[in-house]
Structure formats: C-alpha cells, structure tokens
Amino acid sequence: NAGVTQTPKFQVLKTGQSMTLQCAQDMNHEYMSWYRQDPGMGLRLIHYSVGAGITDQGEVPNGYNVSRSTTEDFPLRLLSAAPSQTSVYFCASSRTGGLVAREAFFGQGTRLTVV
Amino acid sequence: AQSVTQLDSHVSVSEGTPVLLRCNYSSSYSPSLFWYVQHPNKGLQLLLKYTSAATLVKGINGFEAEFKKSETSFHLTKPSAHMSDAAEYFCVVVTSGNTGKLIFGQGTTLQVKP
Numbered sequence: 001n002a003g004v005t006q007t008p009k010f011q012v013l014k015t016g017q018s019m020t021l022q023c024a025q026d027m028n029h030e031y032m033s034w035y036r037q038d039p040g041m042g043l044r045l046i047h048y049s050v051g052a053g054i055t056d057q058g059e060v061p062n063g064y065n066v067s068r069s070t071t072e073d074f075p076l077r078l079l080s081a082a083p084s085q086t087s088v089y090f091c092a093s094s095r096t097g098g099l100v101a102r103e104a105f106f107g108q109g110t111r112l113t114v115v
Numbered sequence: 116a117q118s119v120t121q122l123d124s125h126v127s128v129s130e131g132t133p134v135l136l137r138c139n140y141s142s143s144y145s146p147s148l149f150w151y152v153q154h155p156n157k158g159l160q161l162l163l164k165y166t167s168a169a170t171l172v173k174g175i176n177g178f179e180a181e182f183k184k185s186e187t188s189f190h191l192t193k194p195s196a197h198m199s200d201a202a203e204y205f206c207v208v209v210t211s212g213n214t215g216k217l218i219f220g221q222g223t224t225l226q227v228k229p
Contacts, residue, residue, distance in 0.1 A: 042221045043219040090158065103164065106158040106159040108157065
C-alpha cells in the first residue's frame with residue numbers, strides 16, 4: 001500500500017515553461033487536492049476534486065489546471081511557470097462523507113523552483 | 116466561514132520540558148479539528164483529531180489536545196519534549212459537510228534545545 005505518491009520530488013523550471021506534477025493514490029479515496037506551502041502561510045488549497053470528472057478551484061487556483069479522469073490520479077498542470085509559483089506542492093487524498101471528518105493523507109511533496 | 120489561527124509562529128523549549136502550541140478556530144458549527152506535524156523535508160503526518168467525541172484527544176508520540184468550545188481553542192500539548200519533536204506543526208479545520216476540504220493555520224515551528 002503506497003498511499004499518496006507524488007512525482008517528481010524536485011523540479012527547476014524556466015519562466016514560461018509548462019509542466020505537470022503527478023499525484024496518485026491507491027486507497028480508493030474520493031477526495032483529492034493540491035496545496036502549495038510557502039513560509040509563514042501554512043498550506044493553501046489550489047484545486048480539489050470530490051470524485052472522477054469533478055474538480056473545483058481552491059484559494060489560489062490562478063496559473064494551475066487540474067483534471068480527474070480516474071479515481072487514482074490527480075495531476076496538476078502549470079501552464080506557464082512564473083517565479084511566484086516557486087513553492088513546495090503537496091497532494092492529499094481522503095475519504096469523504098459520513099458523520100466524522102476523515103484523515104487526509106499527504107504525499108511527500110514536490111519542491112519546485114522557477115527561475 | 117471557518118478559519119484557524121496559530122498564535123505562535125515559533126516556540127522554543129528545552130528537552131524534557133512541557134510543550135504548548137496554541138490554536139484558535141472560528142466556525143459556525145461544531146468543527147472537526149486536526150493537528151498535523153511536518154518534519155524537515157517531509158510530508159505531513161496526522162498527530163491527532165477531534166471529531167466531537169471526547170474533548171481531550173490523545174495522539175501519537177505523547178501529544179494530546181483539548182477542545183474547548185467556550186474558548187474556541189484546540190491547543191496541542193506534550194508533558195516532556197524530545198529532540199525528535201522538533202518540527203513544524205499545523206492546526207487544521209475541516210470544512211462543513213465532511214467533504215475533505217482542509218483549512219490550515221499558518222504553522223508553528225517547534226525548536227527543542229538540548
């Protein structure tokens with residue numbers, strides 16, 4: 001049971017380049033999300049999905065696209081990288097619904113630098 | 116709307132002394148609250164969670180937190196700090212409907228001195 005797997009772990013991009021951060025989970029979780037972590041700001045939600053074919057914007061969606069074609073995968077695309085997107089990115093997944101909030105499981109993170 | 120505020124960005128303690136990391140929340144209904152820990156260059160790990168059962172919640176590695184509705188607080192404590200506790204800690208509230216959407220506090224960096 002691998003949990004949440006993110007690739008790559010590190011990436012350097014030039015301004016204007018595009019790339020896709022990969023996220024996969026093997027726990028059959030309905031909910032998946034992407035966060036960025038910046039010093040002193042905690043984690044901020046970029047995009048999220050409550051199931052295959054359903055995505056929505058979070059707090060800081062500009063410059064990012066997502067899709068959810070399967071339950072397992074939730075890639076994050078940077079359309080045209082900017083230095084302001086230098087950050088650590090985390091993917092998370094969890095079950096949803098029911099009476100009790102469920103624990104979110106996080107990937108190990110992708111450290112992205114845009115030069 | 117829900118929000119969470121961690122009152123200290125940095126806490127420094129000596130090994131063997133108590134730890135207190137403070138968290139206040141804002142919610143229009145009874146919230147679900149988590150504490151997560153992040154060790155350097157690692158992902159986030161769940162320490163403990165409150166989901167309206169017992170107000171005193173015990174977690175891993177000797178940590179516990181008490182939900183106080185009257186004070187809208189969910190402070191994290193540990194009786195005796197260990198060097199391995201040095202990390203960043205996040206207080207998190209789950210949005211309504213148990214959709215899985217998390218709102219993070221700004222984080223508290225815990226330094227443990229020998």
